[in-house]
Amino acid sequence: MQSHQAGDLEAAERQYREVLELRAAQPDAMHYLGVLCHQRARSDEGVRLIEAALKITPRHPDAHNNLGNIHKECGRLAAAERCYRKALECGAQHYNAQNNLAVVLEAQERVEEAFEAYAKLLRQAPKFAQGYYLMGRFLRNYAQSKEHVEQSVQCFRKAYELDRHNLRALESLGMSLYTLNRIKEAVQVYRDWLAREPDHPVPRHMLAACGGAQAPLRAADDYVRQVFDAFADSFDEQLLKNLGYRAPQVLADALGGMLTGAAGAFEVLDAGCGTGLCEPLLRPYARRLVGVDLSGGMIEKARLRGGYDELEVAELTGYLQAHPAAYDIVFSADTLEYFGELREVLEAAHAALRPGGWLAFTVEVAQGEDDRVDLAPSGRYQHTHCHVERALSSAGYSQVSIGTDTLRKEGGQPVAGWVVLAQRTAQG
Ligand SMILES: C[S@@+](CC[C@H](N)C(=O)[O-])C[C@H]1O[C@@H](n2cnc3c(N)ncnc32)[C@H](O)[C@@H]1O
Incomplete structure (x- = not known):
């Protein structure tokens, strides 16, 4: 697991397989090897391994959650939803599963149910910054009135307040403020951010995008990398x-x-x-x-x-x-x-x-x-x-x-x- 967490997938795979040679049906080794197979572009094998692990330990919320993640990333949203619901049956306080359930409902355009799921997440985990970020993004994506965009501003502020590393919340805050025509406030968000991190490519670019600085001839390489590396999973x-x-x-x-x-x-x-x-x-x-x-x-x-x-x-x-x-x-x-x-x-x-x-x-x-x-x-x-x-x-x-x-x-x-x-x- 240490090799896996350190990103050495080759070593981790070898070691999980060694465990499985010693004990053929060791459920944790099967579960984590399943996650790893998906990361190495062998998603079908990953699904088979986690399903086999779940036959041995059927009430393992993390395994249901990870199986859901593989289905979600392979575009099988209904199957992913079933897995997240099972994870929640096994551990009702599984915030990640609740979070993923909300995301997958949103992805199926079941807007009301997604809203309920995000709201439940925030009630269960009022200190979970990512929950506020996702709710803010949801409110802006599906905004039917100015009020929804205003609520997204509150959510992004809260997400950033709870987690000062959640820079996507800060970027989104500026964008929501701009959408509301609160341009001075948007510019201020990016100026404050730049004052703290003068070399950060995102506020540099976004300040120009709000008219607070001269636009570059094209988006800087470090801005593109930063934005899309962070965006890749979703x-x-x-x-x-x-x-x-x-x-x-x-x-x-x-x-x-x-x-x-x-x-x-x-x-x-x-x-x-x-x-x-x-x-x-x-x-x-x-x-x-x-x-x-x-x-x-x-x-x-x-x-x-x-x-x-x-x-x-x-x-x-x-x-x-x-x-x-x-x-x-x-x-x-x-x-x-x-x-x-x-x-x-x-x-x-x-x-x-x-x-x-x-x-x-x-x-x-x-x-x-x-x-x-x-x-x-x-x-x-x-x-x-x-x-x-x-x-x-x-x-x-x-x-x-x-x-x-x-x-x-x-x-x-x-x-x-x-x-x-x-x-x-x-x-x-
Ligand atoms: C909105 S995505 C579109 C990706 C894909 N073409 C699609 O339609 O799904 C824009 C992509 O352009 C890439 N990109 C932006 N500027 C680039 C540059 N100067 N050189 C190479 N890639 C760049 C980003 O990293 C990102 O993956």
Whole structure:
């Protein structure tokens, strides 16, 4: 268990197996080996092991809870819910299971039940900072009135008060204040945070996003890493279920309409691949599918899918520049929102494409006829049509199509995006 906790999965697996050779049905070894198998992308084996452990010790709340976590991360939400309920039957005060139950109800869009479950968690564990953070996030995601956003402010304040390491609560506090148009207070949250931690990339970026400092040309690497490493575990359920995320599908549909040539024939780059949500959409086109992302945490999640031929932790522009004429398709869903001025990254993508290859990407819409990029209070950039068009043309693309669609929801409202396809000329 010490090896496991220290992250030495290979040693831990060997040692758990040694225990099981000595005592074939030692339930703790089976349980923890099950968790470990899931971490090493062998989730089915993990499920079998924990189920076997539960046959021996059926009233083990942690084992039910961990089994629920595997089902949740594999997208089997109903099975996960059953496990969390069993964990609670075995130990009614199991806060993690109550917390997970609330999350999984929210992910199934059972809003009333999720609210009840979060409320119960806060009654049971009034000092549990994460509970307040999740309740705040829930209230903002499903806000039906200004009052709900105001309540989210209270929750984020409380979460931070209880746990000064819960920096996501502080970041969310600023965002809720901004949503309520309490911009001075939002700016103050980030200024105070920066005064305490002058080198922290999140308040530096978010202060600019609130208009309290000059926006950088693109989100700094350490900001992207920090945000997405912390987001990796909950990214899929947050985006797909709570934020109605559809950028990958919308972009894949647009690309599918343009491609000619045999399925499975292309060298494909998933640029800013995150946890790999685009992988099943790109796989049918790919002879070889490569994913690149700045966040090691996100890449680890993508690796668990087992569907990429290669995954690399790298900054996107640099990666593209280092791979001239390597790809037939460069596909980038919801990633260039972290870039302000697009020209440099679009030039790099152009160079990384083979002649005739396609670049496909989404970015958020900034209204207006001028050539403009705004850093929005969400921390993401928004681009005008004119900016996207000019950046593509000066990067040298020939055939260009810029459509619009909804990419996701934010604060209950649809977020409009440009859905862009651009081709490198066939001559080179
Ligand atoms: C909103 S997620 C989208 C992930 C994935 N494309 C999807 O649709 O699920 C944005 C991703 O872009 C990555 N990213 C942002 N800026 C980057 C950069 N400069 N280089 C590489 N990756 C970057 C982040 O780490 C994050 O995983």
